[in-house]
Amino acid sequence: MPTYLEFETPIKELHDQLEKAKEISAESNVDVSKTVKELEKKIKEKTAEIYENLSPWQRVLASRHLERPYTLAYANALTDGTFLELHGDRNVKDDKAIVGGFGMMDGETIMFIGHQKGINTKMRQYRNFGMANPEGYRKALRLMKLAEKFNKPIVTFIDTPGAFPGLEAEERGQAEAIAKNLYEMFQLKVPVICVIVGEGASGGALGIGIGDKVLMLENTWYSVISPESCSSILWRSWDFKETAASALKLTPENMLEQKLIDGIIKEPLGGAHTNPEEMFKIMKVELKKHITKLKELDPQKRIDKRIKKFCSMGVFHET
Amino acid sequence: MGWFKRNKEGILTPTTEKKETPEGLWYHCPDCKNVVTSEDHIANLSVCIQCGHHDRIGSEEYFSILFDEHFYEEINANLTSADPLNFVDTKKYFERIEAAMEKTKLNDAIRTAYGKTGGHNIVIACMDFQFIGGSMGAVVGEKISRAIDYCINKNAPLLIISKSGGARMMEAAHSLMQMAKTAAKLTLLSKARLPFISLLTDPTTGGVTASFSMLGDLNIAEPKALIGFAGPRVVKETIGKDLPEGFQTAEFLLEHGFIDLIVKRTELKEKLSLILSFFRN
Ligand SMILES: [Zn+2]
Numbered sequence: 252m253p254t255y256l257e258f259e260t261p262i263k264e265l266h267d268q269l270e271k272a273k274e275i276s277a278e279s280n281v282d283v284s285k286t287v288k289e290l291e292k293k294i295k296e297k298t299a300e301i302y303e304n305l306s307p308w309q310r311v312l313a314s315r316h317l318e319r320p321y322t323l324a325y326a327n328a329l330t331d332g333t334f335l336e337l338h339g340d341r342n343v344k345d346d347k348a349i350v351g352g353f354g355m356m357d358g359e360t361i362m363f364i365g366h367q368k369g370i371n372t373k374m375r376q377y378r379n380f381g382m383a384n385p386e387g388y389r390k391a392l393r394l395m396k397l398a399e400k401f402n403k404p405i406v407t408f409i410d411t412p413g414a415f416p417g418l419e420a421e422e423r424g425q426a427e428a429i430a431k432n433l434y435e436m437f438q439l440k441v442p443v444i445c446v447i448v449g450e451g452a453s454g455g456a457l458g459i460g461i462g463d464k465v466l467m468l469e470n471t472w473y474s475v476i477s478p479e480s481c482s483s484i485l486w487r488s489w490d491f492k493e494t495a496a497s498a499l500k501l502t503p504e505n506m507l508e509q510k511l512i513d514g515i516i517k518e519p520l521g522g523a524h525t526n527p528e529e530m531f532k533i534m535k536v537e538l539k540k541h542i543t544k545l546k547e548l549d550p551q552k553r554i555d556k557r558i559k560k561f562c563s564m565g566v567f568h569e570t
Numbered sequence: 571m572g573w574f575k576r577n578k579e580g581i582l583t584p585t586t587e588k589k590e591t592p593e594g595l596w597y598h599c600p601d602c603k604n605v606v607t608s609e610d611h612i613a614n615l616s617v618c619i620q621c622g623h624h625d626r627i628g629s630e631e632y633f634s635i636l637f638d639e640h641f642y643e644e645i646n647a648n649l650t651s652a653d654p655l656n657f658v659d660t661k662k663y664f665e666r667i668e669a670a671m672e673k674t675k676l677n678d679a680i681r682t683a684y685g686k687t688g689g690h691n692i693v694i695a696c697m698d699f700q701f702i703g704g705s706m707g708a709v710v711g712e713k714i715s716r717a718i719d720y721c722i723n724k725n726a727p728l729l730i731i732s733k734s735g736g737a738r739m740m741e742a743a744h745s746l747m748q749m750a751k752t753a754a755k756l757t758l759l760s761k762a763r764l765p766f767i768s769l770l771t772d773p774t775t776g777g778v779t780a781s782f783s784m785l786g787d788l789n790i791a792e793p794k795a796l797i798g799f800a801g802p803r804v805v806k807e808t809i810g811k812d813l814p815e816g817f818q819t820a821e822f823l824l825e826h827g828f829i830d831l832i833v834k835r836t837e838l839k840e841k842l843s844l845i846l847s848f849f850r851n
Contacts, residue, residue, distance in 0.1 A: 414780075416800030416808050421818060424828045426779035426799035433753035434785055453737075453746060454780040454799070461750055475737045475746040475777070485659035485739060499742040500655045509654065511743050558754040562715060564747040565708030566654040 254317060258301060258309050262521070265294045298521040305470070307505075308496040311478055313470040314410075314449045318524035320531070321381075322350055322365030322408040325448065328531035329538070330354030334363065337397075339390060343423060346387030348379045348415070349459070351394040353403070356535065359542070362398035364391050364459060365408030368449070381450070382415035385428035388458045392432050395439060404442040404542050407459040410449030412477060414458065429458040436461035437558055442545035444538060446516065447471045447503075448523070463557050464541045467503035469518040473511075474501040511564060599623050615835045624792050624835055626772060629681040629696035632731055636694060636839055642685035645693075646716050649709045650677050655742055663740040666702060674700045678709040679734065682717040684724065688843025690850070693721045696731040699773075704734035706778050707741040711748030714782060718755040727765040727846055732783040735801075736776020749781035756785050765849040767842065770797050770820065770829070788830045788845060791820035797829075 255263040269290040276283040305313060326334040334354035338345040351364035366383065369375030391407075398405050414425055436443065436459075445462035451473030467473060476484075478496035483489050500506075503515040516537050519526035545553060597611035598604075602621035611618070615635055616625035634640050650667070657663040671677060679701040684693050695717045697704045714730065721728045737745040759766055768786030770779075772795035779799055783789075791797060798805070798818040806813055816822050823829040833841045 414799065416804045418805055418809050418813070418817070421798050421800065421805060422826050424784075424826065427784040427828050429780040429799070430749075430753065430782070430784040433750055433781060434757060437750075437754045437757045454749060454777060457746060457749060458780075461754075474743050475741075476739055481739055491659075495659075498655070498657055498659065501742065506743060509743065511747055558757065561747060561750040561754045564751055565711050565741075565744050566652045567708045567712055568650045568652050570648045570650065 256309075256312050256316060258305070258312070261297050262294060262301065265290055265297055269294065295520065298525075302470075302521060306493070306497070307472070307499075307502050308478065308493040310470055310502050311450075311472050311496050313522055314472050316470075316522060316524050319410075319449055320523055320527045321370070321410060321449070322363065322367045324527065325365070325408055325531065325534060326350075326352065326354055326363040328527070329356050329363070329535050330361070337394060340386040340393055342389060343386045346384050346390055347377055348381050348383040348411070349387035349391050351391060353398075357539065360401075360403045361538075361542075362394055362403050362405045363408070364394055364405065365448070366411040366459075368410060379415060381411045382413055383411065383455065383458075384415050384417070384420045385423040385425050388414075388425075388428040388432050391459050392435055395436065395443075399439050399441050402441060404444070404545070405439065406538060407443070407445045407462065409445060409447045409451050409456045409460055409473075410471075411452055411455045412450050413452040414455030429454045432458045433461055437561075438554060440550040440554065442542055442553065443557070444541050444545070446534070446538075447473050447512075450477075452477050461557070461561070463545050463553055464513045466514045466516050466537065466541075467506060467512050468516050468523060469503060470522050471503060472496075472501040473503075473506055474499045617835050622793060622834065624772065624794065626699060626733070628698045628700060629676075629731075632696045633681070633683055633685075633694065635835070636687045636692075636729075636842065637683070637685040638687060638689065642683040642694075644681060644683045645720055646682055646713050647677060649713055651707055651709050651738075651741075653740075654708075654744055655740070657740040657742070659740070666740065670701050674698065676701050678713070679704045679706065679738075680710045680713050682713050682720075684720060684726070687839060688846065690843060690846040691724060691726040692729060692846065693717050693724070693726050694729045694731065697733040697778075699733045699735075702738060703736075704732075704778075705736060705738035705745070706734060706748050707738035707745045708748060710734075710738075711745075711751045714752045715755045718759050721759060721764050722762045725762075725764065727767065727849065728759060729767045729769060729842065730782055730786075731769045731771060732774040732778050733771045734774060734776070734778040734783075736778065745777065749777050752782040753785060756782060765846070767845060769833075769838075770823075771795050773797070775799070775801050784828065786830075787849075789828065790831050790833050790841075791823065791829050792835060793820060793832055795820040797823050 272283045272286045336352040350367045366381045368381040369378040443462040445460045445465045447467040478492040481495040482491040506512045519529040523530040597608050599618040601623040604620040653664045680697045682695040768789045770791040774797045
């Protein structure tokens, strides 16, 4: 049973009608093929109409759709199942909210690293809802260094509501872990591509987000804070999340316009979750395109460009 | 840009002191309740003479404390915040900026200056908490970035004095990317083999902590300063119980291995000079 978001209700209704038509045809000999065709067409049109006009807040909701593919799904699909997960930060433990490992994508070894959310209630808890502790960021860095040592490109998938704000996270240096990753990622000699595949919330996202190319999927968001927290801090109420989502200019289009990301990756009609296979295909084409181009550059040149790009970010007045 | 000599009186006035003593005569310590004359308090660098409580002070005061003879050259003073997103919450962001500039007489939440401390050339970037909670937006990022360029040009070490509630939300992702930008620049400072001392003062939380503040060759802190990634209120809500005593203090961070040493403000200049002499070849 697929789940629908509130703004998808018209799509759900059409799907219900379609199911009913199919049921009727199964139970009797009434020919419904024409109705089915019409309904399928309507579903496409309605989905396109809705998804082309999503408000920023609806985009946030879409990015959190529980059936969206997460890092492990991408890593497995992109590597024809050769993905081998590697665990642990070699220091404290294995964080379940960030996963990583090598995989072979069309004959090329790639290090995939990303936030991992759970696929059901139990797993969501196990994955800490995609909120990593310091050891998650340190595992990510360990794996990045490993990839660098053997000259393998790195792909990170970002999808987190934020770094975990817990007591032990503070004790073990959440801030230092993220800071260190930023610093080290700027010096990686291999190509680094970062893709926001869901939620890009704050330092928790940026902690694996320093890349030669930073890309966003169509139905995702990226900002310094979630709209809910922004609402609670600036409006002192939880009721302004929609206004905050608009004010933060957090959509991929907004981010590209502000030159804070390098590109947007199309999703299948109705979002990545409606057709994961298609999503993986699109992702593979995009990643291969960028990796090929990035590999043409000399490592130092890549680093210089990466640094220069981030250093040009930020708008100010000078009088 | 000219060299400024600042008069000692009137500079070392702590920011909180004015409110607490309407007549400007007495300082009441919020910790031990001791009362001393403001003059004595200021002469002790706004550190409580009885219990050692460190009052929050701003860039003007730190520059006066650290630069020899109070001589320094402010760099990139004329950078001010833009409002790239036309951000409006309960107030327009540009009005917040104007109000903050008016109230604090500062251009943004950081000032950067070049001079000497204990005879060593140094660039100091010091945050001002009074300016929108010391929040980091594009101006803070750019001024740190340029301060690092300046260090590389002048072959001088860098001291950043952090005092910030985190990223400036009204600049949204622009402010987030300042974390990346400052970290990127620090890799260049490292490459030039120039020391970076990070001084964390009360409070240092959020985005700055998760970028430059934690990336010092030496991370030092003032006693009892609040230092953390998530604010204590958020951590408390997350774990659903009271926080242990001393959680997220400078002492707590030292015990957990994230701070090299804690330095009293009254010994800061002396210790800083010593540290810089270690790095000198
Ligand atoms: Zn006292």
